[in-house]
Amino acid sequence: MSDPGIFNDPGLLAYADIIQSRHRAAQDLEQTIRTGHDGALTGFADYHLRFGLHVDPSRQQWVFTEWAPYATDMFILCDRNHWQCVPEFQVPKINDTVFEARFDADQFAHQDLFRLKVIWPGGQGDRIPTAARRAVQDPGTLIFNAQVWDPPDSYVWQAPIPGTPSGPALIYEAHPGMALEAERVGTWTEFEQHILPKIIDAGYNILQLMAVQEHPYYGSFGYHVSSFFAPSSRFGTPEDLKALIDAAHTNGIRVLMDIVHSHSVKNEVEGLSRFDGTLYQFFHDGPKGMHRLWDSRCFDYGKPMVRKFLLSNLRYWIEEFHVDGFRFDGVTSMVFTDHGLDRAFVSYDDYFGPDVDLDALNYLYTANRLVHDLNPFAVTIAEDVSGYPGLAAGTNVGGYGFDFRFAMGIADFWIKMVKEIRDEDWPMGLLWHELTNHRAEEATISYAECHDQALVGDQTLMMRLMGPRIYTDMHKDHAGIDTFRAVALHKMIRLVTLATSHAGYLNFMGNEFGHPEWVDFPSDQNHFSFKYARRQWSLKYDPELFYNHLYQFDRHMICLAKETGLFESGHPDLYYIHEDHKIIAFARKDLFFVFNFHPSHSFFDYQVDARPGRYRLILDTDPSRFGGHDRVVPDQIFFSVSKPFTSSGQGRLSLYLPSRTALVLKQMS
Structure with a gap:
C-alpha cells in the first residue's frame, strides 16, 4: 500500500496491523481463486453455467445438474410424470456432492413447470433448483415452481452497455411493483412505459431497481430472496426486464439493482434453506445461521461453494441482464457476527474486534474485484450503517473496493431534527457537520430520505413536516402557515443535502414531490389492500396542489446538479x-x-x-x-x-x- 489510503485517518494507525492483516487475507483469497482458474475470477464464478437446467450445445438434449452434498436421491417432478417420482426423471448422484442427468430434447419445453424431490437420510422435500432462472407462483395454491425458460427468440439488445459515466450520480430508487397509481402490482413493461419517462423528465441519470430477485412474500420489499438467479415473475418475463434496462440505456440512464447477498429467505420449498436436508449447506449451522431480527438465513461466506454461488450471481446479472452495477444490501449485517444490531458504533474498537466476520469481508473484496473485472465502468454501492472504515476505499489502498457508500446517517439525522427539535432551534454547526462528515478516501452518496423512511412505522419527511394536514392543506385554496412551512423546509432540506453531497444523491420514487403516504404492502393486517403500495402520480401533475410545486423545484435542483457538475469539486x-x-x-x-x-x-x-x-x-x-x-x-x-x-x-x-x-x-x- 504505497498510497496511505485509509491511513490518512490517524485514528486508524493504532489498528494498522489488523487492517493490513485483513486486507492481505482478502488479497490471498482472490489470488488463490485466480490461480485455480487461469488468472480469472470469472472462471470461478460459473455456478449458473454449471448448475440448473440447460440445453446442450447441439440442442439434442437437456442437462440438469444440481449441488446437494447431503442428499442421497433426486427426482424431477413435472406434468409429464404427473408430479411423481419415476425412474425416467431420476437425477443420479455422480459424485459426493453433485447430481446430474440428461434428458431427450422433447422431455422439456419452454414454459414447462417443474420442481425437485430431494431425498436425504431420514427425510425428503420438494425444492426449487438452486440455480433456477425463473420461478412462478400458482395464483390459486400460491405454490412456487421452477419454469423452463427457453424462448424461441432470444432478446436482441438495442443499446450498447454504457461506458464511462458522464455527469454526477443522481440515483432514482424505485420499486417496480408499487410504481403505478393503480392499486395492484405493476410490471416491468408498465414501468418502462409509464415510470421510466417520469424519471427521464425528472433528470435523474441512474435507476436503482428494488425487488428484482424472486421473493415469495411481496411485502418483504424484495429483501427475502428465494431464487437468486430469477427475476421476479410477478412483474413479468425476463425479456420484459431486459427491455426495461435496454430502454433505460437508450435514454442515457444506467441501471443498478439491489443485490441481496446478506441473507436469504428461510422458506424451504421456495428457497435455499435445508435444500439438501441440512441447515448448513449454504448457511451457518445453529443460531449463527439465523438472523434474529429479519427471520432469515445467514450465508457462510467461508465456504467455497457459497462464494461460487454468490459471485456467479453477480456475473449472471451483469452478463445476462446488462445491469450497470449493484447496491449491496445489508452490508453491516454481513460484516458483523451480531449483524450490528443495537450498536451505536462510536469507537474504532467496534470495527476491529473478534465479532467481525472476516469471511464476509473477504467475499465483499472479491465481489468488487469480480464486478469491475466484468465491467470496469460498473458501480457498486455499500449499504452500511456501521461506518466500517475502508469499504468504499480502493483495494490498492487497503480498502474493499466499493465505488460508493451510502451516507445513511444523514437521513436518520433529518428525521431526528424534524421529530425532536423545533426548526427555530436547529443547530447549524451540527447540521453542517452531519452533512459533510465522511472519510476522505471514500466516495459517499447522500439522501434526505430513501425507502427506509417511508415504511410503515416511520414517515416521510413531508408527512412529518405536515402531519395530518397533508391530507387537507396541500391545495392552494386551503394552504396556511403550516403548509408553507412544510413546503419551504422540504425544498431546503433536499437542496442542502444535494449541495453538500460528496459524490452523489439519491431519491426514493415519489418523494421528489412529497408523496403523502407511507409504504405498506398488502397483508393480513391491512386486509390485503394495495392502497399504500402504489404511487399517486396524479398529485404531482395537478397545478393547484403543492405537490406539483415540489416536483418542479426538484426537477430544477437535479438539472442544476447535472449542468454544473456539482460533485466534481469533492467537498x-x-x-x-x-x-x-x-x-x-x-x-x-x-x-x-x-x-x-x-x-x-x-x-x-x-x-x-x-x-x-x-x-x-x-x-x-x-x-x-x-x-x-x-x-x-x-x-x-x-x-x-x-x-x-x-x-x-x-x-x-x-x-x-x-x-x-x-x-x-x-x-x-
Whole structure:
C-alpha cells in the first residue's frame, strides 16, 4: 500500500496491523481463486453455467445438474410424470456432492413447470433448483415452481452497455411493483412505459431497481430472496426486464439493482434453506445461521461453494441482464457476527474486534474485484450503517473496493431534527457537520430520505413536516402557515443535502414531490389492500396542489446538479455560519449557496463572506411556481465588496435573505 489510503485517518494507525492483516487475507483469497482458474475470477464464478437446467450445445438434449452434498436421491417432478417420482426423471448422484442427468430434447419445453424431490437420510422435500432462472407462483395454491425458460427468440439488445459515466450520480430508487397509481402490482413493461419517462423528465441519470430477485412474500420489499438467479415473475418475463434496462440505456440512464447477498429467505420449498436436508449447506449451522431480527438465513461466506454461488450471481446479472452495477444490501449485517444490531458504533474498537466476520469481508473484496473485472465502468454501492472504515476505499489502498457508500446517517439525522427539535432551534454547526462528515478516501452518496423512511412505522419527511394536514392543506385554496412551512423546509432540506453531497444523491420514487403516504404492502393486517403500495402520480401533475410545486423545484435542483457538475469539486467550502440567524453559506465549484433556515426573520443587506467576484442568482426556493412567495427577484447580479480589516483577498456579499429560503448564486468572474 504505497498510497496511505485509509491511513490518512490517524485514528486508524493504532489498528494498522489488523487492517493490513485483513486486507492481505482478502488479497490471498482472490489470488488463490485466480490461480485455480487461469488468472480469472470469472472462471470461478460459473455456478449458473454449471448448475440448473440447460440445453446442450447441439440442442439434442437437456442437462440438469444440481449441488446437494447431503442428499442421497433426486427426482424431477413435472406434468409429464404427473408430479411423481419415476425412474425416467431420476437425477443420479455422480459424485459426493453433485447430481446430474440428461434428458431427450422433447422431455422439456419452454414454459414447462417443474420442481425437485430431494431425498436425504431420514427425510425428503420438494425444492426449487438452486440455480433456477425463473420461478412462478400458482395464483390459486400460491405454490412456487421452477419454469423452463427457453424462448424461441432470444432478446436482441438495442443499446450498447454504457461506458464511462458522464455527469454526477443522481440515483432514482424505485420499486417496480408499487410504481403505478393503480392499486395492484405493476410490471416491468408498465414501468418502462409509464415510470421510466417520469424519471427521464425528472433528470435523474441512474435507476436503482428494488425487488428484482424472486421473493415469495411481496411485502418483504424484495429483501427475502428465494431464487437468486430469477427475476421476479410477478412483474413479468425476463425479456420484459431486459427491455426495461435496454430502454433505460437508450435514454442515457444506467441501471443498478439491489443485490441481496446478506441473507436469504428461510422458506424451504421456495428457497435455499435445508435444500439438501441440512441447515448448513449454504448457511451457518445453529443460531449463527439465523438472523434474529429479519427471520432469515445467514450465508457462510467461508465456504467455497457459497462464494461460487454468490459471485456467479453477480456475473449472471451483469452478463445476462446488462445491469450497470449493484447496491449491496445489508452490508453491516454481513460484516458483523451480531449483524450490528443495537450498536451505536462510536469507537474504532467496534470495527476491529473478534465479532467481525472476516469471511464476509473477504467475499465483499472479491465481489468488487469480480464486478469491475466484468465491467470496469460498473458501480457498486455499500449499504452500511456501521461506518466500517475502508469499504468504499480502493483495494490498492487497503480498502474493499466499493465505488460508493451510502451516507445513511444523514437521513436518520433529518428525521431526528424534524421529530425532536423545533426548526427555530436547529443547530447549524451540527447540521453542517452531519452533512459533510465522511472519510476522505471514500466516495459517499447522500439522501434526505430513501425507502427506509417511508415504511410503515416511520414517515416521510413531508408527512412529518405536515402531519395530518397533508391530507387537507396541500391545495392552494386551503394552504396556511403550516403548509408553507412544510413546503419551504422540504425544498431546503433536499437542496442542502444535494449541495453538500460528496459524490452523489439519491431519491426514493415519489418523494421528489412529497408523496403523502407511507409504504405498506398488502397483508393480513391491512386486509390485503394495495392502497399504500402504489404511487399517486396524479398529485404531482395537478397545478393547484403543492405537490406539483415540489416536483418542479426538484426537477430544477437535479438539472442544476447535472449542468454544473456539482460533485466534481469533492467537498464544499464553508464560508459563513450563524447559529442565531440560522444561516449557512458555502461554496462549491463556481456556485455559492446561502440558506436562511430562520422561521420568521428575513434579512435585508445581509453580509456573508464569499470569494471576490461577480455573481448571478440562478436558483432560489421561493418562486410561486415552487410553492413560495416570490420574495426574491430572479436573475439578480451581485458584486462582492472587499472585506475590511483583512488582506486575505476575502470578499463579502450583501444579500436579501427571506425566511426559510435558499439562494444559489453562480460566480461569473
